[in-house]
Amino acid sequence: xxxxxxxxxxxxxxxxxxxxxxxxxxxxxxxxxxxxxxxxxxxxxxxxxxxxxxxxxxxxxxxxxxxxxxxxxxxxxxxxxxxxxxxxxxxxxxxxxxxxxxxxxxxxxxxxxxxxxxxxxxxxxxxxxxxxxxxxxxxxxxxx
Ligand code: FES
Numbered sequence: 001x002x003x004x005x006x007x008x009x010x011x012x013x014x015x016x017x018x019x020x021x022x023x024x025x026x027x028x029x030x031x032x033x034x035x036x037x038x039x040x041x042x043x044x045x046x047x048x049x050x051x052x053x054x055x056x057x058x059x060x061x062x063x064x065x066x067x068x069x070x071x072x073x074x075x076x077x078x079x080x081x082x083x084x085x086x087x088x089x090x091x092x093x094x095x096x097x098x099x100x101x102x103x104x105x106x107x108x109x110x111x112x113x114x115x116x117x118x119x120x121x122x123x124x125x126x127x128x129x130x131x132x133x134x135x136x137x138x139x140x141x142x143x144x
Pocket of ligand 1: 034037038039061062063064065106107110
């Protein structure tokens with residue numbers, strides 16, 4: 001895509017966002033913000049077998065951050081959590097173009113950074129839940 005095509009692509013995602021809205025029953029949801037401007041995004045994920053089966057977002061902010069939310073939802077649906085963790089600024093450059101990402105990197109990576117933090121949160125919660133199950137099992141063993 002050339003520069004103009006990237007801009008039209010971004011505007012289309014901003015004006016006609018894909019997968020926008022709150023998700024009931026998400027396995028994990030996380031809000032992220034850009035402290036520099038106060039713009040916000042919340043990412044919602046359903047995860048089956050370490051793979052994203054459903055994703056949505058909602059937020060308030062600049063064109064690039066909110067178009068980024070829409071683009072990221074399309075990008076990550078069906079990917080494994082490990083695959084999503086490997087994405088980065090280079091991915092957003094492919095999606096939005098070098099110029100946009102270079103000049104507005106915080107806006108361009110807000111959604112992706114938030115979804116990656118949501119995955120960390122999901123993994124941490126699962127580890128804690130597994131540990132607490134183990135602890136219950138130990139208690140039962142001990143009491144018997
Ligand atoms: Fe706030 Fe873009 S100006 S995220």
